[in-house]
Amino acid sequence: MSFVSSALRRAAHAVLVALPLMGLAAVQAQADDLPGTDRPEARGLAIAKETDNRDKGWGDAEADMEMVLTNAHGDTSTRELRSYSLERTAPEEGDWSLIVFNKPRDVDGTALLTHAKILEPDDQWLYLPAVKRVKRISSVNKSGPFVGSEFAFEDFSSTEVGKYSYKWLRDEPCGELTCHVVERKPLYEHSGYTRQVVWTDTTDYQPRKIDYYDRKDALLKTLTLSDYRLYEDNFWRAHDLYMVNHNNKKATRLTWKNYKFHEGLTEADFSTTALKRAR
Amino acid sequence: MRKSWAGWAAIALACAAGPAQAGEFEFTGYVEPELQLFLQKASRPEQPRANMSLAGEVSAKYFWDDGDQSFVATPFMRLDMHDDKRTHVDLRAFKYAYIDGAWEFRAGVDKIFWGVTEAVHLVDIINQTDMVEDVREREKLGQPLVSLSTYQRWGTVDLYVLPWFRERLFPGANGRPATDIPIDTSQTKFESGRKRRHVDFAARYANTFDIWDVGFGYFRGTGRKPILIPGLSSGGSPVLIPYYAQIDQLSTDIQATKGAWLYKFEGLWRKELNDRYLQGTGGIEYTLYGLFDTPSDLGIVAEYIWDERGANPQNPFANDVFAGVRWTANDIADTSLLTGAVVDMDTQATFFSAEFEKRLGQNYRLSVEARLFAGQPASDPYYTLKDDDFLQIRLARYF
Numbered sequence: 001m002s003f004v005s006s007a008l009r010r011a012a013h014a015v016l017v018a019l020p021l022m023g024l025a026a027v028q029a030q031a032d033d034l035p036g037t038d039r040p041e042a043r044g045l046a047i048a049k050e051t052d053n054r055d056k057g058w059g060d061a062e063a064d065m066e067m068v069l070t071n072a073h074g075d076t077s078t079r080e081l082r083s084y085s086l087e088r089t090a091p092e093e094g095d096w097s098l099i100v101f102n103k104p105r106d107v108d109g110t111a112l113l114t115h116a117k118i119l120e121p122d123d124q125w126l127y128l129p130a131v132k133r134v135k136r137i138s139s140v141n142k143s144g145p146f147v148g149s150e151f152a153f154e155d156f157s158s159t160e161v162g163k164y165s166y167k168w169l170r171d172e173p174c175g176e177l178t179c180h181v182v183e184r185k186p187l188y189e190h191s192g193y194t195r196q197v198v199w200t201d202t203t204d205y206q207p208r209k210i211d212y213y214d215r216k217d218a219l220l221k222t223l224t225l226s227d228y229r230l231y232e233d234n235f236w237r238a239h240d241l242y243m244v245n246h247n248n249k250k251a252t253r254l255t256w257k258n259y260k261f262h263e264g265l266t267e268a269d270f271s272t273t274a275l276k277r278a279r
Numbered sequence: 280m281r282k283s284w285a286g287w288a289a290i291a292l293a294c295a296a297g298p299a300q301a302g303e304f305e306f307t308g309y310v311e312p313e314l315q316l317f318l319q320k321a322s323r324p325e326q327p328r329a330n331m332s333l334a335g336e337v338s339a340k341y342f343w344d345d346g347d348q349s350f351v352a353t354p355f356m357r358l359d360m361h362d363d364k365r366t367h368v369d370l371r372a373f374k375y376a377y378i379d380g381a382w383e384f385r386a387g388v389d390k391i392f393w394g395v396t397e398a399v400h401l402v403d404i405i406n407q408t409d410m411v412e413d414v415r416e417r418e419k420l421g422q423p424l425v426s427l428s429t430y431q432r433w434g435t436v437d438l439y440v441l442p443w444f445r446e447r448l449f450p451g452a453n454g455r456p457a458t459d460i461p462i463d464t465s466q467t468k469f470e471s472g473r474k475r476r477h478v479d480f481a482a483r484y485a486n487t488f489d490i491w492d493v494g495f496g497y498f499r500g501t502g503r504k505p506i507l508i509p510g511l512s513s514g515g516s517p518v519l520i521p522y523y524a525q526i527d528q529l530s531t532d533i534q535a536t537k538g539a540w541l542y543k544f545e546g547l548w549r550k551e552l553n554d555r556y557l558q559g560t561g562g563i564e565y566t567l568y569g570l571f572d573t574p575s576d577l578g579i580v581a582e583y584i585w586d587e588r589g590a591n592p593q594n595p596f597a598n599d600v601f602a603g604v605r606w607t608a609n610d611i612a613d614t615s616l617l618t619g620a621v622v623d624m625d626t627q628a629t630f631f632s633a634e635f636e637k638r639l640g641q642n643y644r645l646s647v648e649a650r651l652f653a654g655q656p657a658s659d660p661y662y663t664l665k666d667d668d669f670l671q672i673r674l675a676r677y678f
Contacts, residue, residue: 105677106644141568148611268381
């Protein structure tokens with residue numbers, strides 16, 4: 001009897017404490033409960049899952065992006081596009097995205113629709129506005145450059161936990177924050193990388209820096225993510241992504257703006273029919 | 280025709296004037312000078328060895344109602360130095376669209392593409408071909424239409440009512456490349472007594488099943504491709520007169536996307552006059568990504584084209600093979616080179632083409648094309664283009 005009541009009291013106490021903090025408390029508890037440093041694989045996976053958990057529920061989003069490509073001589077070229085995305089929750093599915101180019105002007109209206117998968121190749125359609133043609137395209141070109149930039153298609157696709165295996169390396173300061181440094185290896189086919197090293201901050205669990213190692217395991221590129229802003233009290237988005245290629249000395253800067261969430265986008269907005277009317 | 284466009288304009292303006300809230304306006308376009316150099320002496324003295332022309336297109340788009348309603352107007356114009364038939368204006372688009380969730384309604388002038396293959400576009404039927412822009416039949420004229428589309432879990436359905444027929448544009452007496460005997464569009468004939476006012480109907484179902492993208496189409500109305508009948512001009516010289524028959528057509532287009540391989544098929548069954556026949560085309564497209572450890576890609580396309588009627592004057596592609604290579608640099612300038620040849624397996628007649636494209640700076644695009652016709656026997660429908668090999672240079676300024 002006394003055992004039951006004390007258990008009840010403890011449960012009630014837990015609920016009372018947890019309720020006002022809800023999501024945050026649950027999340028924090030999990031973060032504190034990271035597997036020990038003696039289990040680097042489990043710890044690395046838990047960090048990735050934590051990043052993923054904190055981003056759940058964003059639903060759908062729209063944003064504008066500017067991309068500035070710089071070559072070794074400092075010459076620049078600019079692209080502008082609008083991005084729409086839809087969160088998918090089924091375990092074998094990645095998120096859906098639709099991007100529409102606005103600049104350079106000769107590719108204005110060109111659009112790319114992606115229904116991402118976890119390990120299977122994504123379903124991808126390209127819309128060519130001059131001939132009004134929707135073309136299903138091969139998505140095995142993961143390592144190819146995205147519109148001539150230093151971002152590969154795979155750098156640009158949605159980050160899903162199941163795409164990699166993980167290994168925690170160390171914790172270390174990163175700027176004003178502390179970061180978990182985790183190595184991840186792509187499990188999907190056709191990747192241009194043997195591994196990536198990701199610096200994830202220990203406060204908000206957002207990636208701050210990623211090193212990309214090529215197929216010969218040499219450091220190829222470094223991505224720095226900054227200007228994080230919080231949306232709807234829940235979703236962090238980096239607004240400045242700077243990719244440097246150490247081999248060819250070229251760089252690409254992505255700048256995001258006009259983020260909007262929960263605009264009511266549905267599957268119909270990510271169909272090949274919608275692709276034809278994209279703008 | 281001008282009258283029908285004016286009607287659509289009135290409808291569109293009425294719709295546009297309705298909403299009070301501010302929308303979003305976009306204005307884009309290009310101006311493109313062109314130089315064409317012909318490698319042989321022409322078959323008619325009035326045809327030039329070199330030709331210059333200027334093309335331009337503007338697109339004004341207005342979106343409102345959170346993007347659920349829109350109006351788009353895209354007029355195109357070309358001024359040609361020699362050919363008064365190539366000097367033409369066309370509304371590529373002039374349409375009002377209304378989207379309600381999974382439904383979309385459109386009215387006006389628009390371009391609709393059906394199909395998956397590269398060499399010929401067999402099942403593509405909604406729009407008329409703009410032959411003065413491209414002998415390969417890739418440029419299309421705007422088609423007046425009313426359409427209703429729906430996207431559902433079981434697939435996408437599009438229904439089209441096409442209230443006005445557009446005649447194919449052919450080069451004039453001074454134009455090149457052109458048939459040796461000029462086409463006299465002033466004597467155009469129709470099977471239907473309603474002529475251009477015959478109301479056509481089209482429907483399409485499309486869906487994606489894993490790696491398969493499948494479409495089925497139906498068309499009933501005035502055939503887009505005329506039968507060319509020998510005749511005499513008002514001056515008594517020999518001409519070809521276009522005759523447009525009524526057709527019924529069922530078609531399918533299928534693509535399987537497996538890794539770096541695309542497998543494609545297009546087929547149709549057509550009833551035309553007293554004839555019933557099948558046509559088909561299909562093949563593969565394979566891309567080698569990251570060629571020789573560079574960022575560039577090399578795509579290979581091989582397709583076969585077949586017509587149940589065998590060699591016939593209406594269709595140059597009755598038993599033909601197409602092989603092509605597409606090189607994409609994936610650089611800042613989007614440099615690409617596309618070369619290909621169609622070979623007639625019956626006659627070995629070859630139609631070769633090469634296209635090079637590159638962006639210059641932020642706003643210019645250079646394209647260079649070469650077209651060569653070789654070995655066409657007198658019986659081949661392309662025989663008449665045999666002396667029209669040419670090189671074409673275009674430089675577009677986008678804004």
